[in-house]
Amino acid sequence: MQQRKKINFECQNIYIGIDVHLKNWSVTTITQSGYKKTHSQNSSARELFEHLRKHYPGGKYLAVYESGFTGFSTYYALKEYGIDCMVIHAADVPTTQYESVMKSDSMDSDKLAKALKTGTLKGIYVHRRENLDARGVVRLRKTLQTQLGGYKSRVKHLLYNNGIVFPKCFAGKSTHWSQRFMRWLREDVILLSSTRTSLDLLLDQVELFRKNLLNATRQIRALSRSEHYARTYENLTSIPGIGMLTGMSLLTEIDDVERFHNEKQFASYLGLVPTSHSSGEKIANGEKTFRGNKLLGPMIVESAWTMIRHDSVMAAAYGEYCKRMKSQEAVIRIARKLSNRILKILRSGQKYEYDRCH
Incomplete structure (x- = not known):
């Protein structure tokens, strides 16, 4: 009788969708060929690694899970076992109407694995430990x-x-x-x-x-005042309206400014980009999206109110905006300008220069 050849997934991607819970994980695994298997296990990165090594030896393991109560701990636990991992926002997972009304743990892990395989997911930034x-x-x-x-x-x-x-x-x-x-x-x-x-x-x-x-x-x-933050903090707080709490909130939430490729991306992270809803002849625009960092967005808007009292350029811009919109909408425009200046300060390593209001 001929002996079976040992299974080997060398140089093949193994896509893993994980629905994370406190005591257990629902895990769906899909190979490059489309072979799919779902199983339930304890909430353990080690246990998952042993399962993958046994059933998919030699493969390149790519995992994804939704951000939630475990934060980045699951990410770092998986990385320790050589499992490349992506953390995504729950609202960014492609979902059919059937999946939204027939929700289950296995279905959630299944759609995560499928989306990871098709390359339609974009991970959120993972903060350094x-x-x-x-x-x-x-x-x-x-x-x-x-x-x-x-x-x-x-x-x-x-x-x-x-x-x-x-x-x-x-x-x-x-x-x-x-x-x-x-x-x-x-x-x-x-x-x-x-x-x-x-x-x-x-x-x-x-x-x-x-x-x-x-x-x-x-x-x-x-x-x-620590060595890690002192210089950047001093530059950031040279901007009128940016105090200690706002400055440190920006530095600790942003972590690495190089992850933002342009001003629009940074403003989007802060939740300061306008919304647009159009259907046929109906077009509706908003000043501020509901997406974005919930801590920083309101802080930047509050700082914008202070800035228009100290910077003549911003004060003039605010006055022009108020001619055609409400003051609450105008200050959102100023907040977007402020976000551009914040990004410039963080990248340049220089203090802010502005025209003071006398």
Whole structure:
């Protein structure tokens, strides 16, 4: 009896679509010839590598998964085993109507593998491992700030529910949350009930989040002075409207400015490119797309409001825009101009030069 020849996929691409979950992965594998197989396994890069080495020995392994709760950890785990990997935005996966209404893990991994094989996928940028913690610190500060605002609102809501009237010395909102204001809340406020446990618990949370927010701010300031960021940070903050938080958010989110080939691509990343919807004779245009970095986009728009008060060229451009559109639309145009200047500063390594408004 003739002995079977050993399977060998040397110099062949093996396309792997992975639907990632916490405890298990659904994996679809397609060879160059179109042979397809789907299996379920534990969420382990090592286990997947052993499976591929056993069933597709010698092949070049190309994997793809959707960005999600695992972040880039799955990417780096697969890379350690020699599996080339792509991370994609979930909205960029080609999906038929049938696949959208008959969703399953195996179907998700199947369409990922098919799209990878046809070359229709475009991966998102994968941040370098050494910079992930810095980005996490800046993002965490934003989260702490949002949560702190939520607890402050709950405190005021509780005061209103209990008919508490603010003393005249706290009539202005600028006086709220000072040490004096907190002392008044702690010592003088009397609720409708004979106890005030709910208020004290909320105040404890306000103080805790303020402490954590201050610590996070100090950590970001230290990062801005570090050898890795100091020079670029100084150049970036020379732009009017770009302060410490916006500057460090830009540096940690962008990571490598060379990944942007032109100004339009950078503006698109920030979510500052216009939208266009046309059908027949109907054409609808918008100033700002919903896609883009959700942290940076609003920051750049906010910086644009500051810039038109300090740069005469930007101020003049804003005035011209306002002649034919609303101020909110005009400032988006200024934000796009600002994004061009940010990209130029990051690439040139020079400080910003502008005409000051006197």
